Amino acid sequence: VKKTGHVEFRNVSFAYPGAEAPVLSDISFTAEPGQTVAIIGSTGAGKTSLLALLPRLYDAASGEVLLDGVPVTKLDRSEITQRVAMVPQRPYLFSGSIEHNLRFGRPEATDEQLWDALTVAQAADFVREKKNGLGSRIAQGGTNVSGGQRQRLCIARALVTEPKVFLFDDSFSALDVATDARLRRALKAKTADATVIIVGQRVSTIADADQILVLDNGRIVDRGTHEELLETSSTYQEIVES
């Protein structure tokens, strides 16, 4: 199998350990290299839980999550982390330098690769403006950078690992609409062959996705492009109007 970052969920259901009610029920979709698949749905719908199954933060109760045609449960952790990078909903920075944070997944990255990732993530300017540049200290928990800066540094950290699959969990929410658009344009140009799965609340973040999955109460209730869903999905219309 070629390791290109092909993702498939096949009839996946999932419940948190100890809980009875399923959080995800019968989820099926594919995301191909070069595609962006967006997931939208109200709070608690199961968006974060769905993403968590690919890097195996949890395993599906039934059905299969496949990466390049192989169930993730049959892959080594390292094979998954080499191919999949997730930017979590609450992005975390370690206390230490910006450089230390960026190299976390790939210690051997060159400075040029770090700056390249920062440029795509729209974070190069603010790092350059800091007195110590890449050597600037991040406080414990990243409390000395803004929420939007933290998001962009975490996106840069994911870019440094050059994954085949990006998982963005609401990663653009703290960015203004213009920065969000610039970042995603740069990302698209830089990672044209990557598979991108993006959880987003804002319509502008997801409208250009190749496929949008509308998640409600752990189920995919509708799917299609933005234009298709505006015509066909009352759930999507409600989200768009809210």
Ligand code: CTP
């Ligand atoms: N849940 C749980 N245990 C966890 C995480 C989540 O029982 N460790 C439950 C939540 O209470 C919720 C459901 O799983 O009922 C789905 O949660 P989540 O996937 O986090 O929902 P999101 O769609 O990501 O919600 P949000 O938009 O608020 O991020």
Ligand code: MG
């Ligand atoms: Mg979430």
